[in-house]
Structure formats: structure tokens, C-alpha cells
Amino acid sequence: MTVTAEDELWQRFRSGDEQAFTAIYNTYFATLYRYGYHIASDDELVKDTIQTLFVELWRAHRTLSPTDSIKFYLLKAMRRQVYRAIRQQTPALMGTDADNSLGFSPEFDFITLEVQQQQQAQLRQAINQLSHRQKEAITLLYIDGLSYPEIADMMAVQVRTVYNLVYEALERLRKLLSQPGFWLLTLMGLMV
Structure with a gap:
């Protein structure tokens, strides 16, 4: 628009x-x-x-x-x-659900869906280990497409703080997801 x-x-x-x-x-x-x-x-x-x-x-x-x-x-x-x-209310856990539709054979679709669910579970688990503010910053940046200044305004912090939150979140995710099994699942997910 x-x-x-x-x-x-x-x-x-x-x-x-x-x-x-x-x-x-x-x-x-x-x-x-x-x-x-x-x-x-x-x-x-x-x-x-x-x-x-x-x-x-x-x-x-x-x-x-x-x-x-x-x-x-x-x-x-x-x-x-x-x-x-x-x-x-009582605070709830953070998480995401993704709906992915596939167009291959039923067996391939089933295997791929299972792999994607495992991958999403690992990613969700890693994201849940981030601080609340880190989760919010990466959601606003990568999911909602806001700029760093808009995120800073929304979160009532300095722009530099948003950069730090995002950097720390990505570093933390990189460490948490450095397990070989996760990257194998990621590669398989990219092939579909």
C-alpha cells in the first residue's frame, strides 16, 4: 500500500x-x-x-x-x-506455527513434513531460550519488517539497544543451533 x-x-x-x-x-x-x-x-x-x-x-x-x-x-x-x-492472565510460552504445503508424493510429503516439524521444534526451542526482549526484537525485525528506529520507538529503547538485542539474539541462536543434526534438517528443508 x-x-x-x-x-x-x-x-x-x-x-x-x-x-x-x-x-x-x-x-x-x-x-x-x-x-x-x-x-x-x-x-x-x-x-x-x-x-x-x-x-x-x-x-x-x-x-x-x-x-x-x-x-x-x-x-x-x-x-x-x-x-x-x-x-x-498467566504469561504463555513463545512459539510459532507454520503451515507448509508440499506438492510431491504422499511418502515424500510425509517425510518432509516430519523433518520440518522437527526443525521447527528445534528452532522454537532455541528461540524460547532467548530473552523476552530479544524474541520481540527479532520478531519485529524479521517477521513484521519494521526498521530498527521503529522497533526502538515501539520498545521504548535506543536504536543502538535494538541493534544489540538483535545481534545477541542471532549469536545465541547460532550457538544453540550449531548442532549438526539441526543443519542437516535445515538443508533437507531447503531442498523442498
């Missing part, structure tokens, strides 16, 4: 256009869900949080400030909502 299109969509939403509101919801739901799930790993909590976020946005639509990036604005608001929801 171009900057001009985003500005227009946001302005229409702020002036009460329900179609613009629906367009924003439909465009950013998956991104918000993925980001929220990386923080909380609780499907229902994340979905409820997104619903609460959009209800609050609609209630306050006339008083919202302009934004250069709807995605950044929503991710920042989502972060606050998820942490608020987590404080009200």
Missing part, C-alpha cells in the same frame, strides 16, 4: 468511514495476529486482543492522530494491548 493510499485510508477511518475501518482490519489482522502470537503464544488471547484493539480504535476514531504508517501504529497499539492482556 502506498503512503498516499495509507494516508487516505487512515483519514477516511478517522472521519468514521466503516469501509475504511473494515479495510484496515482485513489488511492488518494477519500481521497483528502473528506479532501478538510471538509475544503471547495464546491463540485465543491474541484474537481477543485484536478484537479489543479494534473496538477501542473505533470508539476513539475521531480523536486518533494522523500516522505515517498504519502498520506501525497498529503494531505499537497491539503491543500495549497484548502486554495488558498478559498482565491480566
